[in-house]
Amino acid sequence: MDFNGSDTLPGPRTEDHLPHTAQAAVKIVIVGGFGVGKTTMVGSVSEIRPLTTEETMTQAGIGVDDNYGSDSKTATTVAMDFGRISITEKLVLYLFGTPGQERFWFLWNGLFEGALGAVVLVDTRRLEVSFDVMGRLEEGGVPFVVAVNTFPDAPRYPVEELRTALDLGPEIPIIECDVRRRASSKDVLMTLMRFLHSIAMSRALT
Amino acid sequence: MTPPRRTRRRPQPLPAPPAPQPAQPYELPQPPSPEAAETTEAAAGRGPGSIPERLYSVTGSGEGGRAELDLVTLIMARCAPPVSATPEQAAVLRLCQAPLSVAELSAYLRLPFSTMTVLLTELITAELVQAHAPVVRQALPDRSLLEAVMHGLQRL
Numbered sequence: 001m002d003f004n005g006s007d008t009l010p011g012p013r014t015e016d017h018l019p020h021t022a023q024a025a026v027k028i029v030i031v032g033g034f035g036v037g038k039t040t041m042v043g044s045v046s047e048i049r050p051l052t053t054e055e056t057m058t059q060a061g062i063g064v065d066d067n068y069g070s071d072s073k074t075a076t077t078v079a080m081d082f083g084r085i086s087i088t089e090k091l092v093l094y095l096f097g098t099p100g101q102e103r104f105w106f107l108w109n110g111l112f113e114g115a116l117g118a119v120v121l122v123d124t125r126r127l128e129v130s131f132d133v134m135g136r137l138e139e140g141g142v143p144f145v146v147a148v149n150t151f152p153d154a155p156r157y158p159v160e161e162l163r164t165a166l167d168l169g170p171e172i173p174i175i176e177c178d179v180r181r182r183a184s185s186k187d188v189l190m191t192l193m194r195f196l197h198s199i200a201m202s203r204a205l206t
Numbered sequence: 207m208t209p210p211r212r213t214r215r216r217p218q219p220l221p222a223p224p225a226p227q228p229a230q231p232y233e234l235p236q237p238p239s240p241e242a243a244e245t246t247e248a249a250a251g252r253g254p255g256s257i258p259e260r261l262y263s264v265t266g267s268g269e270g271g272r273a274e275l276d277l278v279t280l281i282m283a284r285c286a287p288p289v290s291a292t293p294e295q296a297a298v299l300r301l302c303q304a305p306l307s308v309a310e311l312s313a314y315l316r317l318p319f320s321t322m323t324v325l326l327t328e329l330i331t332a333e334l335v336q337a338h339a340p341v342v343r344q345a346l347p348d349r350s351l352l353e354a355v356m357h358g359l360q361r362l
Contacts, residue, residue: 010314017304018280025278025307025340026355045362051313053277055320077318082277082309087358091341091351094278094307111277114342116355124209131212138215142343157209165209186362193356200347 016048021089028192029112030097031137032121033129037149038097039081041121041179045186046083046095054079080111095189112137117196118144119188121179124154127165134166145173145195147188171198275323277309280338288334294325295334302335 030038043050057076085093096111112118118137122130130146137144146166150156157165159174168174173191177184282305287296297315306314312322329335341351 010316011301012304012306012310012314018306020282020304022280022305023338025280025338026351027278027340051310053309053312054316054318056318082313084307084310085358085362087355091354091358092278092280092307093355093358094309096277096309114276114340116343116347116352128210128212131210134212135215139218141217155207155209162209165211167212167214169214182362186359189359190356193352193359196347197349197352197356200349200352203346204349 012048018086018092019089022086022092023090025092025094026087027094027096027111027115028189029115029118029142030095030121031118031130031133032149033123033126036121036123036126036129037179038121041119041149041185041188042081042083042095042097044179044182044184045085045189047086048084050081050083050097052079052081112140112142115142117192118142119192120144120146122146122148123151124148124157124162125151127162131166134168143192143196143199145175145188145192147179147191148174148176149179150176171195274339275308275326275337276340276342277319278307278340280305280307280340281311281326281335282306282338283335285334291334295329298325298329299334305338 030041032038039050055078057078080096080098082094082096085095087093096115098111120130120134120137134144134146146162146168148162162174163170163172166174173195175188175191177188179185179188281298281302283299283302285299287299291299294315294317298311301311301314308319308322308326311317311326312319315322317325326335326337330337341348
């Protein structure tokens with residue numbers, strides 16, 4: 001770490017400082033397989049250059065990482081990229097994009113607990129990599145929308161065919177997007193927020 | 207060509223539901239209750255042996271007594287770094303002259319999230335920083351909060 005003199009101290013640029021009135025934050029999680037565009041999406045809407053936070057975990061030598069030695073615990077570092085959008089003087093929204101190690105997503109202290117909702121970003125060339133996380137979101141009761149990042153050489157399916165393949169109820173929004181474009185990423189987030197709002201409305205009525 | 211297919215899952219039976227509370231306006235976030243933390247831990251457990259666990263041993267402060275800190279808990283310094291502060295504590299206090307989330311602190315200081323929470327717990331206990339708990343998803347969502355986020359996004 002660089003602690004040599006205050007000029008080199010790491011930290012936000014002056015224009016990236018939150019106002020002193022900021023007193024509460026909310027978060028949205030963007031999940032999907034490796035290379036599907038999570039970080040691109042975070043970067044296209046974030047007001048700060050995307051940052052990376054890490055967590056170090058141990059695991060018993062069973063399962064995926066067996067090749068590191070079977071009976072000792074191994075340390076695994078999981079990194080997440082995130083960005084920020086100031087909503088009001090008091091409220092800040094953080095967007096977290098998680099890497100493709102599904103098993104670890106649920107170990108982050110409070111990553112999904114408390115998130116307003118999630119965006120499951122899918123690539124139609126590798127639809128099945130997002131199956132597990134959708135199941136886990138369903139089990140955890142985390143509301144989500146599905147965003148199909150359109151790659152030029154990826155197969156195009158009609159939305160209803162995707163809905164059937166993903167076994168999603170009619171209420172869950174599925175939208176196409178190009179996460180390199182800010183307007184498109186913003187659309188995805190607005191779709192999630194409208195979905196959350198409709199849930200709030202229907203629960204208020206029951 | 208047809209896409210691969212999956213089968214949807216059901217929400218897991220919820221542990222004891224939290225006591226009903228009036229909807230909180232977002233100006234007044236409530237810290238998570240200890241019960242909520244326990245159920246969270248329980249929900250993370252998916253059978254022994256196969257589950258990774260967080261690595262706490264790097265911190266040196268031992269187990270227990272850590273503040274409930276979320277990735278997006280906002281931290282703000284209450285004062286300038288005292289002379290007694292360690293270099294890491296001083297760095298946090300300098301960074302937090304304006305509010306910063308725990309995730310941002312972890313990123314700027316290149317410390318793992320769990321290490322960061324231990325460092326912050328010391329600072330909170332010493333009353334050198336204050337922490338604002340995030341607004342979390344609730345069974346009955348706060349519509350005014352959702353609307354505020356939508357308005358904010360529309361301005362992007």
